[in-house]
């Protein structure tokens with residue numbers, strides 16, 4: 001026995017005990033997963049017989065769905081009942097055959113299980129090492145679209161949240177590629193004023209992108225349109241010449257391939273010539289329409305698009321996947337890296353050693369990125385491209401059918417140019433409406449109220465456009481469930497509610 005007092009044993013705390021609450025095993029996952037799957041399948045079966053939308057108020061919806069967050073697990077039966085309620089009582093259905101509004105894909109069926117798998121895989125496409133297969137699928141898909149649009153090898157791009165972010169990414173890249181100084185480093189104060197151009201029919205997100213890029217909203221010049229609602233290239237030329245003379249530097253032109261109001265396609269080849277002449281970035285906003293260029297019968301409408309520096313398109317529109325899924329492809333995909341690369345000290349990588357691929361955090365404004373491309377990829381694999389071609393053509397045929405019906409029936413009037421893509425506009429014209437100075441203003445008020453009443457009625461769901469100051473009803477078919485009968489129903493409902501409103505309004 002030693003006489004020395006033993007040194008005190010260092011007391012090391014015990015290893016932390018496991019905390020397993022959040023770690024559901026496969027059996028528990030199956031319980032919830034299968035019951036959610038049942039809700040989805042019930043929705044698929046019942047959707048055509050449900051109203052497209054219900055006239056609920058915000059108070060009603062909030063009271064029904066805004067549950068308090070529990071401290072302890074909600075019993076599975078209650079949770080599933082809540083989800084079923086959300087799906088079948090308190091939602092509206094862009095995938096309903098009679099949903100005809102805005103531009104909102106009906107949601108491919110294979111996208112839903114693809115989203116489940118994407119969430120289950122938990123990939124982060126900011127870094128290749130965190131998403132090897134996912135990053136390669138996204139890049140492969142983007143190269144396929146870019147080359148199918150006619151861009152050369154070396155083209156490609158990334159997925160975005162939608163057309164709005166695609167516009168921002170494209171115009172940011174354009175700004176830095178064409179400013180003429182290191183605008184990324186020194187900002188806009190270091191050079192002359194920069195401007196871009198788009199038609200008066202261009203989508204508002206382009207203006208907002210100009211705002212976010214520091215050009216200001218007026219930094220996106222609004223060019224007037226012709227009778228077919230396409231950008232007037234003579235006016236574009238004049239605007240560029242005037243800006244140059246004033247010491248302002250033009251950097252980009254946004255041509256729209258499928259405007260939101262009527263589906264008009266700007267004269268892309270002529271705009272490409274003007275961009276080439278002045279060394280401007282040629283951006284095509286094809287958020288809605290560009291996909292139609294991949295259909296041989298519609299391709300000629302898009303002549304000149306293959307000369308673009310960048311093309312925005314939205315898989316959540318005419319590729320029918322559920323939101324959100326936008327995309328931007330560029331003639332020279334490396335331009336994205338020039339506009340967005342960063343070099344964080346906390347993301348070290350020896351690529352020569354690892355042979356890893358691209359880190360998409362350097363290709364756009366997002367750092368962490370989800371596996372958005374999987375729903376697009378799975379839908380294309382499951383359906384095959386030919387099915388898309390047939391359906392996109394059919395959507396266009398249906399829009400023309402509605403336009404024709406509106407011109408043949410006396411209580412309707414087709415409005416705007418004849419559909420080139422899948423958008424058609426018309427208005428209700430009550431029989432016996434007297435001619436006179438009040439007529440147009442009355443028709444605007446009547447059709448404005450009519451659109452609201454049709455949406456609240458819920459049997460069909462159109463939206464509106466304002467064409468040359470006139471309020472019109474508008475349909476856009478990016479819906480693989482819509483058929484001619486849905487369009488007949490639209491006219492039936494519009495005639496019924498229109499007659500009632502007209503009687504009411506004229507009595508006053």
Ligand SMILES: *Cc1c(COP(=O)(O)O)cnc(C)c1O
Pocket residue numbers: 103161162163164165203205256258259260285286287288314326
């Ligand atoms: C829909 C649309 C946008 C906006 O796209 P989001 O996906 O809604 O962000 C931009 N441009 C055009 C031409 C569009 O049709």
